[in-house]
Amino acid sequence: MLRLRSTAAPVLLALLGSALLAALALWHVPWKQGFVRPRTLYDHSSARALAPAYALLTAAALGIPQGASVVVRAQPPDATMETWYHRFAVALLPGRRVLPSAFYLGFTAPELWQEAEYLVVVGPRPSPEPGQLLFETPDGTVWLRAR
Amino acid sequence: MAGATWLAALLFLPAVGSPLLAHPAFGRFSFASRAVLAAGVGAAFLSFAMTLLALADVRWGVALVATVAALLAWGSRAFLRGEAQTAAPEPVRRDTAERFAAAVASIAVLAALAATLGGAATSVDLVFFWGAKAQQFAAARGVDTEFLSDAAHQYMHPYYPPLVSNLFAFATMAAGRFVWTCAALTFPLGLGALAIGLPGVLRGMVPARAAAATSALIVATLACIGSQADVAGNADMPLLLFETLAMALLLRPDSARASGDLLAGILFAAAASAKVEGLPFVLAATALALVLRGGLPVERGKAALRLLAPTALSLGAWFAFGASHKLFYEYSEYGRFFDIHAEHGPGIAAEILRALASTGRGLPYLIPLLCLIGAGRRGRMAALPLGTAAALAVFIVFTYLHLTGDPAQWISWSAARVFAPIPVLFTLAAACPRLARRAPEPGPGKA
Numbered sequence: 001m002l003r004l005r006s007t008a009a010p011v012l013l014a015l016l017g018s019a020l021l022a023a024l025a026l027w028h029v030p031w032k033q034g035f036v037r038p039r040t041l042y043d044h045s046s047a048r049a050l051a052p053a054y055a056l057l058t059a060a061a062l063g064i065p066q067g068a069s070v071v072v073r074a075q076p077p078d079a080t081m082e083t084w085y086h087r088f089a090v091a092l093l094p095g096r097r098v099l100p101s102a103f104y105l106g107f108t109a110p111e112l113w114q115e116a117e118y119l120v121v122v123g124p125r126p127s128p129e130p131g132q133l134l135f136e137t138p139d140g141t142v143w144l145r146a147r
Numbered sequence: 148m149a150g151a152t153w154l155a156a157l158l159f160l161p162a163v164g165s166p167l168l169a170h171p172a173f174g175r176f177s178f179a180s181r182a183v184l185a186a187g188v189g190a191a192f193l194s195f196a197m198t199l200l201a202l203a204d205v206r207w208g209v210a211l212v213a214t215v216a217a218l219l220a221w222g223s224r225a226f227l228r229g230e231a232q233t234a235a236p237e238p239v240r241r242d243t244a245e246r247f248a249a250a251v252a253s254i255a256v257l258a259a260l261a262a263t264l265g266g267a268a269t270s271v272d273l274v275f276f277w278g279a280k281a282q283q284f285a286a287a288r289g290v291d292t293e294f295l296s297d298a299a300h301q302y303m304h305p306y307y308p309p310l311v312s313n314l315f316a317f318a319t320m321a322a323g324r325f326v327w328t329c330a331a332l333t334f335p336l337g338l339g340a341l342a343i344g345l346p347g348v349l350r351g352m353v354p355a356r357a358a359a360a361t362s363a364l365i366v367a368t369l370a371c372i373g374s375q376a377d378v379a380g381n382a383d384m385p386l387l388l389f390e391t392l393a394m395a396l397l398l399r400p401d402s403a404r405a406s407g408d409l410l411a412g413i414l415f416a417a418a419a420s421a422k423v424e425g426l427p428f429v430l431a432a433t434a435l436a437l438v439l440r441g442g443l444p445v446e447r448g449k450a451a452l453r454l455l456a457p458t459a460l461s462l463g464a465w466f467a468f469g470a471s472h473k474l475f476y477e478y479s480e481y482g483r484f485f486d487i488h489a490e491h492g493p494g495i496a497a498e499i500l501r502a503l504a505s506t507g508r509g510l511p512y513l514i515p516l517l518c519l520i521g522a523g524r525r526g527r528m529a530a531l532p533l534g535t536a537a538a539l540a541v542f543i544v545f546t547y548l549h550l551t552g553d554p555a556q557w558i559s560w561s562a563a564r565v566f567a568p569i570p571v572l573f574t575l576a577a578a579c580p581r582l583a584r585r586a587p588e589p590g591p592g593k594a
Contacts, residue, residue: 010522010577011244014360017514018251021367024507025258028374030265038266041331045377046560047271054274084271087302091279094286094325100299 052139053085053122057092060142063134064118066095071116075123075140079107085122119143149322153329156209156321157314157336163213164188166221167413171232172406176347183344184410187389191417191457192216193317194310198290198464202471206288209321223409226453230406236347239355248359252342255363255370260335262374269331273380276303281315282325292472306475309465310420311382327380334379337388342366348392351399353578361578364515365391368570371511376563382422383564389418390428391571394535397436398528398579408453416457420465423478424542424565429458431538435531487548495547498555502562515570515577522577529579532572539568 030044038044040058042051057072064070070093072085082102089098099113119130122140131145164185167173173181196215200207241249262268270277280303283294295305319325342362349358369387378384393414396402402411415433418425433454437447469475503512543565547554 010518011357011360013518013521014357014364014574014577015244015247015251017518018248018255018360018363018367021364021371021507021511021514022251022255022258024510025255025262025367025370025374028267028371028507029258029261030267033265037264041263041266041269041273041327041380042271043266045267045269047269047377050271051266086299087275087279090300091274091282094282098299103299104302 049081050084050088053081053088054092056120056122056137056139056142057085057088059135059137059139060118060120061093063142064093064096064120067097068118069097069099069116070118070120071099071101071113072120072122073101073126075121075126077101077107080105081122082107085120089120117145119145149324150326150329153318153322153326154332154336156318157333159213160187160189160193160314161185162189163193163216164190164220166217167223167410170224170227170230170406172227172230172404173233173410174235175233175351175401177236177350180344180347183340184348184392184414186340187392187414187417188220188410189216190310190314190385190389191413191420191461192219194313194420195219195416195461195464197313197317198309198461198468201290202464202468204289207284207316207320208288209317212317223413226409227406230404233401236350241359242356244356245359248346248356248363252363252366255367256335256339256342259338259370259374259379260332263331263334263379264328268334268374268377268379270377270379270381270383272382273327273330276307277311277381278315278325278327278330279303280312281319281330284312284316285319285325288320290468292474295474296472306469306478308420308422308425308462310417311385314385331380334373334384337384338366338369338373341369341388341391345391345395348395348399349578351401352395353580357578361574364518364574365571368511368515368574369567371507372563372567372570375506375511376567378564378567381564383567386418386421386425387567387571389414389421390425390568391575393418394432394532394572394575397432397531398575402436403440403442403450405449405453408450409457412454412457415454416461419458420461424539424546426458426462427542428535428539428568429455432531432535435534439527439531487545488551489548491548491550491554495544495554495558498558499544499547499562499566502559503566506563512566512570515573519573519577523581525576525579525581529576532576532579536569536572536576539572540566 040051040054042048042054070089072089074081074085079102083105086098086100086102099116100108101113102108120142125141131143134142134144161182167188168181168185193212193216196212196219197207283291294300315330345362345365346358349361373384393411396407396411401407415429419429437451503509547558550557
């Protein structure tokens, strides 16, 4: 004659474990900001260093026309960040020709991107000014390049 | 408005899968479970339909894609000919433990939602490739080969399986534009679907209370890992949803019938079409399920066909598309299959442990393991999730061993996510009914 063994202990363990992990998940929520929506999807993530580029490129999408060519630079220049910025620009500026100033963490040859009509600079305003300033946000500037 | 339409397009998935799930053979599932299973089936068929249309060079349209997918779901009922109607589950009144489990699961889903909306859980891969591809595919009304073959876009992994990009493209076509926040919300949405659907699937294997507790632990584990390893908007949550449901289906005592195998097989296809590591999961789980079930070779052959054919068709269509456009012929990028760098082995092990330990202090991996140990000796079906977990771990380490350089950085940002199915499999193994022990025979005076 066979009988089922008690399931109480495994159930109790699972319930306690789930409660602890749910509390841990709650602890990860950025409560300090209150119920104010963050500027970007990345403000409190492990990729928060890319949040300014996300915000600037989202704004730039409204000012850079479809079909235009564009390059995104970091100020000061940084091959690693510009690799990520290029990828962000491909996604956030659809319909534009996004030229890479860096690729796989190394700078590309300037000939590859020098003809870009628009320049997005993440960080402080560059000097000398690279063209006509279209707009500026706390995250950077967008330029129509002098040609 | 575009955001609401984008999400509504994904909430339409149960309708796409419902022609199959409406079959009376699935009456044994609760309404909630049936709806979530229909969403999984709908996702698999929708992506398959989009891949087939791309292969046939037919432009995508929302109505066309949805109709073809629903027809495929309807057509798959042919494999259930002769399957008897099954009785609906007995309505149960929830006890305190079940109510507590439901509350914990709800809190975990809300935590995932708050973390996503709070900008604390989104994956960069959403912008790097899943969303970028989907947006481009929606604009091109198909898989944009020119975009994928551009040398500047090779970081998007053109060969990656298409399900997530396809589903996002479908929602984008419906909404008129890609909505990044909504794509990120697929993490809490998928987790919510699991919280709703999993208890009913597990109730076929264990009592309602154990089913609720097991589901709560899985949902809380994934909420914790997902928020801290930033999975919102990438393919990890869909993969985990499909894998968990398929494994729970295979663990049910009634799984070894055409309807159970076909349903698990379609969810396997969805998993294999979501991420590369879905395929080893499918192969390992199928092989173990067939071995553990036993039976005649003919029966096993039929079961293998039902479990694997959807994956073969789904990935076959994708690779046929890649080959016909000279885009890709295999999963590639990290070197040839047997070009491994064993000298990295110790470093890889240390780095994996470091990555897991830094995600919720390792607790989302440790607690399910402790629950498994605390549950004691399980029945033989526990070998199915445990064997699959072992196979998946070996595959992941094998993949890391392929990198020529130091894989430490790669591991640091991927291990927490790609190992996430393993604590889920531990939890499912812990829930497997224990081997029954022989009860004492009643004595002469007790008979």
